[in-house]
Amino acid sequence: MRKLLFQNLLRLPLTVAAPAPSEQALAELGAKLDQVARRRLGRSLAIREVDAGSCNGCELEIHALNNAFYDLERFGFHFVASPRHADVLLVTGPVTANMREALERTYAATPDPKWVVAVGDCGRDGGVFAGGYACVGGVAEVIPVDLHIPGCPPNPVQLLEGLLALLQVQ
Amino acid sequence: MNASSLRTVLEGGRPVAGHRPWPRVIVTPELWIALSEGLAGGAWTLLGLWGESGMAHLAAHEPSTGTLGVASLPCPDGWFPSVGRLHPPAQRLERAIADLVGLQPVDAPDSRPWLDHGRWPVSHPLGLATPSIGALPPYPFLPVEGESLHQIPVGPVHAGIIEPGHFRFTANGEAVVRLEERLGYVHKGIESLLTGAALERAARLVGRVSGDSTVAYALAFARAVEAATETIVPDHAHWLRALLAELERLANHLGDIGAICNDAAFALMLAHCAVLRERVLRASAACFGHRLLMDCIVPGGVAADLPADSAKVLRALVAELRRRFPPLVELYDNTASLQDRTVGTGFVRPALIRQFGCGGTIGRAGGRAFDARRQPGYPPYDQLEFATPVLDESDVNARIWLRIHEVEQSLTLIERILERLPSGPVRGALNRPGQPCEGVALVEGFRGDVLVWLRLAADGTVVRCHPRDPSWFQWPLLEAAIENNIVADFPLCNKSFNCSYSGHDL
Ligand code: SF4
Numbered sequence: 105m106r107k108l109l110f111q112n113l114l115r116l117p118l119t120v121a122a123p124a125p126s127e128q129a130l131a132e133l134g135a136k137l138d139q140v141a142r143r144r145l146g147r148s149l150a151i152r153e154v155d156a157g158s159c160n161g162c163e164l165e166i167h168a169l170n171n172a173f174y175d176l177e178r179f180g181f182h183f184v185a186s187p188r189h190a191d192v193l194l195v196t197g198p199v200t201a202n203m204r205e206a207l208e209r210t211y212a213a214t215p216d217p218k219w220v221v222a223v224g225d226c227g228r229d230g231g232v233f234a235g236g237y238a239c240v241g242g243v244a245e246v247i248p249v250d251l252h253i254p255g256c257p258p259n260p261v262q263l264l265e266g267l268l269a270l271l272q273v274q
Numbered sequence: 275m276n277a278s279s280l281r282t283v284l285e286g287g288r289p290v291a292g293h294r295p296w297p298r299v300i301v302t303p304e305l306w307i308a309l310s311e312g313l314a315g316g317a318w319t320l321l322g323l324w325g326e327s328g329m330a331h332l333a334a335h336e337p338s339t340g341t342l343g344v345a346s347l348p349c350p351d352g353w354f355p356s357v358g359r360l361h362p363p364a365q366r367l368e369r370a371i372a373d374l375v376g377l378q379p380v381d382a383p384d385s386r387p388w389l390d391h392g393r394w395p396v397s398h399p400l401g402l403a404t405p406s407i408g409a410l411p412p413y414p415f416l417p418v419e420g421e422s423l424h425q426i427p428v429g430p431v432h433a434g435i436i437e438p439g440h441f442r443f444t445a446n447g448e449a450v451v452r453l454e455e456r457l458g459y460v461h462k463g464i465e466s467l468l469t470g471a472a473l474e475r476a477a478r479l480v481g482r483v484s485g486d487s488t489v490a491y492a493l494a495f496a497r498a499v500e501a502a503t504e505t506i507v508p509d510h511a512h513w514l515r516a517l518l519a520e521l522e523r524l525a526n527h528l529g530d531i532g533a534i535c536n537d538a539a540f541a542l543m544l545a546h547c548a549v550l551r552e553r554v555l556r557a558s559a560a561c562f563g564h565r566l567l568m569d570c571i572v573p574g575g576v577a578a579d580l581p582a583d584s585a586k587v588l589r590a591l592v593a594e595l596r597r598r599f600p601p602l603v604e605l606y607d608n609t610a611s612l613q614d615r616t617v618g619t620g621f622v623r624p625a626l627i628r629q630f631g632c633g634g635t636i637g638r639a640g641g642r643a644f645d646a647r648r649q650p651g652y653p654p655y656d657q658l659e660f661a662t663p664v665l666d667e668s669d670v671n672a673r674i675w676l677r678i679h680e681v682e683q684s685l686t687l688i689e690r691i692l693e694r695l696p697s698g699p700v701r702g703a704l705n706r707p708g709q710p711c712e713g714v715a716l717v718e719g720f721r722g723d724v725l726v727w728l729r730l731a732a733d734g735t736v737v738r739c740h741p742r743d744p745s746w747f748q749w750p751l752l753e754a755a756i757e758n759n760i761v762a763d764f765p766l767c768n769k770s771f772n773c774s775y776s777g778h779d780l
Binding site for chain 1 (some may be wrong): 391393394395396399403430431433434435436437438458459460461462463464466467475478479482483484485486488529545548549551552555559565566568774775776779
């Protein structure tokens with residue numbers, strides 16, 4: 105059974121075979137990302153995801169970046185478990201008052217040079233949750249943000265586009 | 275066992291007019307205590323416990339008769355008799371009431387704050403909302419005593435792409451002797467944002483209480499509004515709502531099955547399940563315009579009808595999943611090294627599951643058959659035949675199998691819905707209430723039963739709305755599930771539960 109599955113895996117690489125135009129754009133985008141990342145950092149990019157109060161919708165789409173359709177790792181991007189290993193903080197949510205300190209500490213623990221990407225409408229300005237007693241607002245209220253990727257949630261292609269944009273402006 | 279039925283006890287209270295579809299009654303402290311005792315006796319299930327200025331509310335269900343009701347206790351002096359004193363599942367809910375509303379549960383076994391971490395500018399935001407007194411003393415974790423015990427604090431920021439929360443493990447060597455959860459980090463003050471909100475904004479907010487369950491929440495909110503305003507929803511909309519709900523269940527279960535196996539270092543399963551999940555999301559986007567199906571269900575119906583080729587897209591999706599999923603199930607079934615990790619791991623006593631009224635796959639993998647699609651039930655499920663898979667083993671393996679069965683069941687349901695999808699309008703005009711009214715709804719999400727209770731003003735704006743996530747009655751059982759398991763199996767247990775932080779923290 106397992107052999108068969110492995111064969112399936114080898115026979116049908118989804119990322120290449122998928123015909124939709126968005127897939128092509130994705131492949132192009134990926135190649136560009138790869139080049140720029142290498143030029144900027146001379147190596148791959150390590151991303152640390154921080155949920156600072158999200159509804160978990162943004163996390164689901166960030167997760168999707170790892171599936172075989174988007175396969176983020178083929179571009180040299182990978183998610184790391186510790187901010188100490190990270191180049192990029194990918195922050196979601198309308199930073200809650202209860203998460204503020206944890207976010208500040210995570211930022212402080214990330215070595216320079218580092219970039220912060222605020223994901224989602226919430227990460228931009230608090231989104232639907234803005235204005236209450238429990239949320240501070242967008243990520244930029246707490247730590248310096250280099251790029252916003254709006255959307256509720258942004259889909260995986262938009263997330264990839266955002267990462268590319270980040271590298272171009274830096 | 276209880277001498278009197280839930281209905282008898284509720285009949286002792288004073289009915290509140292304009293609360294639908296179940297009764298709400300104002301009760302005396304004596305009746306409130308009788309209700310707590312009935313819950314503790316096990317004949318009834320606690321569905322929710324929340325508060326507002328001067329009043330505590332309790333929703334309960336009697337499985338044997340299907341009776342549902344809300345009891346409200348006026349608290350003119352700012353306190354109410356603790357339910358958690360007799361019935362532990364109420365404890366965290368009471369702590370949340372004390373934090374948010376300022377009503378004190380008298381004789382409560384645990385008086386520590388829960389959602390309030392001392393970081394808000396106000397105290398009791400849903401009550402008097404007085405300026406906060408500032409930082410609270412450090413949170414007192416439960417004391418532990420004994421030889422060669424050590425503690426492992428984890429979080430709130432975790433290693434993976436997951437939500438934040440704090441876990442305090444006390445271990446003896448490798449074995450966990452106690453896990454204590456500390457939640458509330460993603461508290462967004464949603465209930466306070468809902469107060470005074472117009473229906474459209476409120477629907478968007480409730481649809482984002484827990485993003486993975488946006489359909490379930492939007493449906494529960496819409497049904498509560500429709501109950502309150504006595505709005506008739508067109509038939510076509512009911513069926514589209516079920517289609518949305520089953521797509522959401524499918525996507526989440528597929529994601530979970532892969533993720534649980536991945537936490538047993540079996541990445542192959544995650545890779546394949548993630549592809550299937552992505553296919554569901556793409557079909558969802560093609561048919562409903564949003565990958566996670568946010569804002570598709572609105573009070574009165576659904577936001578838009580299906581585009582022309584949707585049935586084809588969905589049938590192709592079902593066919594693809596029917597082709598790709600069974601080999602994965604077989605793979606799981608035949609991989610002894612994987613089952614070695616899942617069988618017997620994270621066991622929860624079925625008695626505890628019943629006591630907590632724990633729903634969803636955790637409940638049904640532990641012998642509790644409850645499924646809100648059946649009881650109280652709602653259209654179109656009353657016209658659809660479907661089995662409720664139930665297992666008794668109550669371990670990680672059973673939770674995986676339960677999800678596998680429910681994936682298969684959702685595929686069948688999607689086919690049946692497509693066959694019988696009626697035509698007609700997708701949205702009915704909401705009745706204008708004209709006077710204050712109240713509604714409540716219970717809906718089966720992929721994680722379990724979502725409760726939404728609300729009160730609308732005469733102009734249709736929200737006066738008070740309380741969404742209760744299934745996780746409230748699941749998180750405490752994770753503490754029980756991990757006991758005597760090794761620390762390394764925690765991710766596996768946790769993923770097999772997949773509780774919502776955001777839904778719980780509100
Ligand atoms: S942007 Fe939308 S999906 Fe993302 S956390 Fe906010 S509400 Fe959730």
